[in-house]
Amino acid sequence: VSALRRVAIIGVGCTRVGEHWSRSLVDLFSEAALASIEDGRAPEIDAVFVGNMFSGFAVHQEHLGSLLADSVGLSGCSAVKVEAACASGGVAMHQGFTAVASGMADFVLVGGVEKMTDTSVPVTLDALMMAENREYSASSGITFTGLNALVARLYMEKFGATQEEIASFAVNGHRNAVNNEFAQFRSSITVEQVLRSALVADPLHVLDCCGIGDGAAAAVLCPLDRAREFCDTPVEVAASSVATNVLSLCERDDPLSFDATRRASSRSFHAARLSPRDVDVLEVHDAFTIVGVLSLEALGFAAVGEGARFASSGGIALDGAIPTNTFGGLKARGHPVGATGIYQIVELFWQLTGRAGKNQVDGARIGVAQNVGGVDSTSAVHILRRVDG
């Protein structure tokens, strides 16, 4: 195999997640992208990778690579949109990593953006179901929340987990989001509030589910051996992997095994010569509480069937075994779907460079981000490492 170059992140930026009624997709991306370029003091940008799931469906705009590169003064460079449902941000990061690692580009802007509130909620829910098989699953009438509810019910039945234990994942995210100025929901909640909130798809209550929001996030990558020219505290992308699983939940042998995440994390840990024990801070894709639970198990931070109990017993808290979703996660920071994978990278960068404020994990050196499309039909797993000395 060829000799890949080592890759670093030198700057990041993002918008607040929320209902940005007065701002367009272009406005949001530009704010995040320009912030990341300024943060990283990048002298140039050779290529742009934009993660986005459904701009065509929702705002009737495609060609986001060229459009958004142009919007921040980068017309001329290589630019492309990449899509893998809610993992679009993570796969954009993966393509950016590959471009720098290969030597095809030196300075790469990776961004994610989603404008979810320009259409009605039923249209947005229909858009999200494009992550599953339209001809079969979607035509049955089930929603994306419904699919995840089936998974939650099966998990409870098989492992004796309780709704309270699963709900603790949302409580953790909300607690952390209080201190995140970019979060969509900055209020603490309790397990009792989750269980008293409206039932969306039994057993998932509305507070088990992430909200609908607009947002954009961006990061600038360059070769590690040049990173210190532009950044006092570069962070290395120690590994980047994308993997898939059988797309449709109904066709899988084991609906409770997140095999895309298992494959991607196995490859990334192997490439970085690290294991879950080495990780100081974790971002998992908790689009629904049950997804956070199963992700902990697939990544190797909890045994099979133990994820919910691990979370509810404090394992994912800031002072727990593995501080998780320290800026609120999808549930509380928000989940503008195509941007989420990049928000995770932004937040890990802040943790690993000591910029995480009140939620700083002391001495955090290794971070992992897991970003999922569909019900773990695609998974992108990145391992970031602080560069010491």
Added chain:
Amino acid sequence: VSALRRVAIIGVGCTRVGEHWSRSLVDLFSEAALASIEDGRAPEIDAVFVGNMFSGFAVHQEHLGSLLADSVGLSGCSAVKVEAACASGGVAMHQGFTAVASGMADFVLVGGVEKMTDTSVPVTLDALMMAENREYSASSGITFTGLNALVARLYMEKFGATQEEIASFAVNGHRNAVNNEFAQFRSSITVEQVLRSALVADPLHVLDCCGIGDGAAAAVLCPLDRAREFCDTPVEVAASSVATNVLSLCERDDPLSFDATRRASSRSFHAARLSPRDVDVLEVHDAFTIVGVLSLEALGFAAVGEGARFASSGGIALDGAIPTNTFGGLKARGHPVGATGIYQIVELFWQLTGRAGKNQVDGARIGVAQNVGGVDSTSAVHILRRVDG
């Protein structure tokens, strides 16, 4: 910079372009992908890159990477959809090239697919306009054909070119498509027929414009040093470049200069240490006759203002200075937008391996493909080279 691995194409496949009323996007992709895997005798596939422009808008299906990998038995591998309007196929090829060149993957399936006939023609025309700026250009009411008509009018005024000269580009494509069993339109036409056909957007007649069609195409890539294990006649991807221009036509200094193509072709010729004089066969993006003409100029095969005269005087014919669109081009082979860039690769592969039948360019050794999104807002330029001995 790092040492990129050399990359080869070992197999290709495609569907006929046309109105496939009874076949889905998944059906079409699977046919092309399985044909390419069989053609290349690939022992495994590590990653899938799917080019597609508007499946979300037209058939309410996203997540094509995971969906289509799964549909051909490749669930587990890395998979992603890439989009750059009508250049989606070309940028998918570029991502696949980068994955193999970097060593991130050994065997890569690059495919393109578009299902354009599942919606009404007005919806399809609206979908195509997503290549331009929705908030500004599209909201003026102009269609994508209208934008290209303005370019054609300006070209005629500035350089004294005639409609007859420009129309010759379509005549060339139709003449070549007669012998292409995968082409949408297999009938010869004359310049007089183009000028007598319905006027769509003055000065463009309907026979100046490509049609609407469904189709899929695919190719399998691997490291050049392993290609002979699987293929008697591998073709090297000697260079792969993507570049952009100011997105909107109305914001450009010179609407007649295809600067994205100029940048991408300049980078590719430089990387391959070749010039237009070395090229034996050419595929250009003739979505409209005028786009073919301006592409010839931007790629360096005709002087500025001379492209139409060059085409009409036989320069692009099979026996001309540079045989162009030898399987019919977008006009006659057809233009299922996200697949077009891969159809070009398939057809060049056939030419460079002596499988072009009645339209074979004798001794063809170097081929160039140019695939454009928007009015040359994105351009992907690939140089392929037959591997001798």
